[in-house]
């Protein structure tokens with residue numbers, strides 16, 4: 001029956017599901033999938049400050065792809081399937097949990113302000129915070145009590161979210177440390193992924209310099225969105241530097257931002273941004289299987305030049321359980 005076959009649909013004819021400040025979600029090619037489109041818009045202070053920065057969406061798409069692909073490879077479940085083009089990635093549709101999960105290793109930003117700590121102070125241990133995702137309320141910080149009392153997530157789901165947050169923090173800290181960058185803090189989002197009767201919590205949204213604080217270890221230079229928030233300039237240069245160090249962009253490679261769609265909508269034409277490659281070479285120590293433009297999923301991680309096949313938990317539904325000795329995967333019971 002021909003009408004049941006998925007048909008190619010040009011992006012400009014796809015149904016827009018949701019538009020956020022920096023991304024748009026479109027209906028995907030198959031049920032249960034979405035297309036996540038990265039815009040060039042930069043906002044801060046709940047969108048009171050807004051600018052369009054050519055090329056930011058392209059860089060965040062590539063950096064977030066790199067992070068999510070590696071998370072998938074090491075068995076941290078995410079919504080990410082694959083990158084489609086310079087601004088878009090195919091993702092699984094999840095039920096977003098309305099929490100911004102912030103993990104902090106070093107005092108900065110709102111924590112430094114709230115507790116009167118000097119920015120740059122190493123924290124005694126990593127701290128996880130929850131913020132209620134609600135623009136009208138300015139994303140207020142909330143406690144686990146609020147989260148469960150208002151039904152945003154169950155106690156079991158909070159355990160899973162915290163276990164994911166710790167694993168993502170460990171992975172990201174090591175990844176960035178290997179390329180001379182200090183992971184100060186980051187924000188992640190999670191969602192419920194339904195597979196038939198099974199549900200598991202997965203990492204969703206994006207992980208990029210828009211959602212992390214990244215400081216150069218030697219110079220302490222900020223390589224993240226604080227360049228925009230604090231009017232420091234050089235945002236594209238900083239994001240490009242992050243991409244280069246991760247081996248996503250070669251030394252002389254540059255992302256050319258334009259021509260990005262001015263407004264992303266039903267009838268906007270999508271001219272893909274381009275990426276120039278000259279002597280593309282991965283950064284020492286870290287390699288990705290995708291230096292070019294065509295998506296190719298990587299199945300291993302190269303650390304210190306050694307290829308490691310990371311034993312992951314695979315794609316089976318796994319729930320993590322907090323025990324006295326740390327976090328343990330808990331296989332979902334069948335039947």
Ligand code: AIR
Pocket residue numbers: 100102108109110111185186187210211212213225
């Ligand atoms: N974040 C929070 N809301 C949106 C974002 N991107 C990220 C910041 C920072 C961390 O969460 O980019 O990495 C903590 O932010 P803050 O402002 O609470 O200090």
Ligand code: ASP
Pocket residue numbers: 021043044045046047048210225229
């Ligand atoms: N992107 C958010 C905003 O528009 C928060 C931030 O990153 O500062 O306010």
